[in-house]
Amino acid sequence: MGGSRGLAALLLAAMLVLAACGRPGGAPDARTLAAAPAAGMAAAEMARGQGGQGEQQEAERRYLALKYALTVENTADALEAGWKSVVQRCQALGCELLEAGFTRSRDGASPRGELRARIAPKSLPDLLKAAEQGGTVVSNAVSSEDKTDQVIDAEARIKNTTELRDRLRAMLQNARGPLRDVIELERELARVQGELDTIHGLRKMLAAQTERNEVRIDFVARESFVSQRKVSPLRDAFNDIAELFLGSLAMLIRVAAGALPWLLVGVPLLWLALAWRRRRVARRKQAVPAPPDGAGPR
Structure with a gap:
């Protein structure tokens, strides 16, 4: 648009000069000569103005990475059926x-x-509608x-490294x-080329982030009247009771397992000790003589 305006101004200046040359006498008047440079200057200024606007717009361009999050x-x-339909629609949109x-x-x-994906801005409304x-x-x-x-x-x-x-x-x-020196040049060239490839990769990643929108969609289940969250305290209480019972039973088993070796040794020893004591008492009774008949105390 700016180039067409500048061209029109230049054509206008040329037409003024030609019209002046075609007048009687073949020489343009002072007003025509003054108007021609003015038109040319106006065209140049217009072209410069349009070029300046292009450079300013390029300088003011912002690269934004937009992220959308939906639940x-x-x-x-x-x-699951809703999730599959959105994934299929996302793939269809490229x-x-x-x-x-x-x-x-x-x-x-x-x-x-x-679902997490990057999508072109023009296809984003269709994906949101599918969600x-x-x-x-x-x-x-x-x-x-x-x-x-x-x-x-x-x-x-990239520009400096390419140069x-x-x-x-x-x-x-x-x-x-x-x-x-040749080997050193080749080594430096390989290093610079590797650095240039790395920067190109970084620029490609930035282009993917700024030229496409990132979308994250989380799919969650709607809670019913008796939901898992509502019955979870009761379930937790029963789990605690079962855990306490099993813990106590495990403690008893550990105590019994620890006492069993001592019982296996201690019970026979106690039985032997009692048997020895009974035999000793029986011997003492046998060792004491019985009193004669009629010799009791008077």
């Missing part, structure tokens, strides 16, 4: 899947699903991170010195 709620029975998984109900825990169809969106959050400084730094490093690599290549092609 979709549905019944436990329909949760999104980049970063993470996708579903955990089924087990041991009383509620099922859960998650709304997969259940009830109970939370929705958007965050952004400015990556402008990192992008500018990466592009400047250095090209100079090293030219020096290597024209190298006529000792073999040691």
